[in-house]
Amino acid sequence: MNNRSALLIVSFVAALLVTSFAGAEQQLIQNEHEAKWSDAPAMLPPGAKIDVVQGDPGGALYTARLKFPANYEIPAHSHPTDEHVTVLSGTLYMGMGDKLDPEGGTALTVGGFALMPAKMNHYAYTKKATTILLHGMGPVEFIYVNPADDPRNAGQALTSPCALDQRAAWDRYL
Numbered sequence: 001m002n003n004r005s006a007l008l009i010v011s012f013v014a015a016l017l018v019t020s021f022a023g024a025e026q027q028l029i030q031n032e033h034e035a036k037w038s039d040a041p042a043m044l045p046p047g048a049k050i051d052v053v054q055g056d057p058g059g060a061l062y063t064a065r066l067k068f069p070a071n072y073e074i075p076a077h078s079h080p081t082d083e084h085v086t087v088l089s090g091t092l093y094m095g096m097g098d099k100l101d102p103e104g105g106t107a108l109t110v111g112g113f114a115l116m117p118a119k120m121n122h123y124a125y126t127k128k129a130t131t132i133l134l135h136g137m138g139p140v141e142f143i144y145v146n147p148a149d150d151p152r153n154a155g156q157a158l159t160s161p162c163a164l165d166q167r168a169a170w171d172r173y174l
C-alpha cells in the first residue's frame with residue numbers, strides 16, 4: 001500500500017467516526033404528555049416511572065424523565081458519570097453524604113437544577129409526587145453506599161454492583 005492509499009483509508013475511517021459521533025439523532029420536539037412511561041429499572045427503588053426521551057442511558061448521551069411518587073426515597077449512592085437533574089414538577093430534596101438524612105436535603109423546586117459529580121455520594125427524597133429531567137453521559141448506574149439499600153439485592157445475597165449488567169438494565173428502554 002502506498003502512502004496515498006493509506007491516507008485515503010485513514011480519511012475514510014476518520015469521516016466515518018465523525019459521522020457517528022456527530023450524532024445522527026433524529027429531530028425531536030416533544031411535550032411531556034407525549035412521554036411513554038414505564039417502570040424504572042430495578043437499580044431504583046420501586047415506584048419510579050421512567051421515560052427515556054432520547055439517547056442511551058446504558059452507555060451514551062441520554063435524556064430521561066423520571067417520575068417519583070410522594071414520600072419516595074433514594075438512599076445514599078453515587079454514579080460512574082455526572083448526573084444532571086432538572087425539576088419539572090413537584091419538589092426534589094437532594095443532599096450530599098453517605099446516609100439519607102430526611103431533614104438534610106435541599107428543596108429543589110420547579111426549574112431547580114442539580115449537578116452530582118461522578119463518584120460523589122448523595123441521596124434524594126420527595127414529599128409529594130415529583131417529576132425530573134435527567135441528562136448526561138451513560139452508563140447510568142446506581143452504586144449504593146450500603147449494598148443492603150440496593151433494590152436489586154432485596155431478598156437475595158448481596159452482590160457487588162460491579163457484577164451487575166448495566167447494559168442489560170437499559171436495553172429494554174431503547
Ligand SMILES: [Cu+2]
Nearest residue numbers: 079083116122
Ligand atoms: Cu443520584
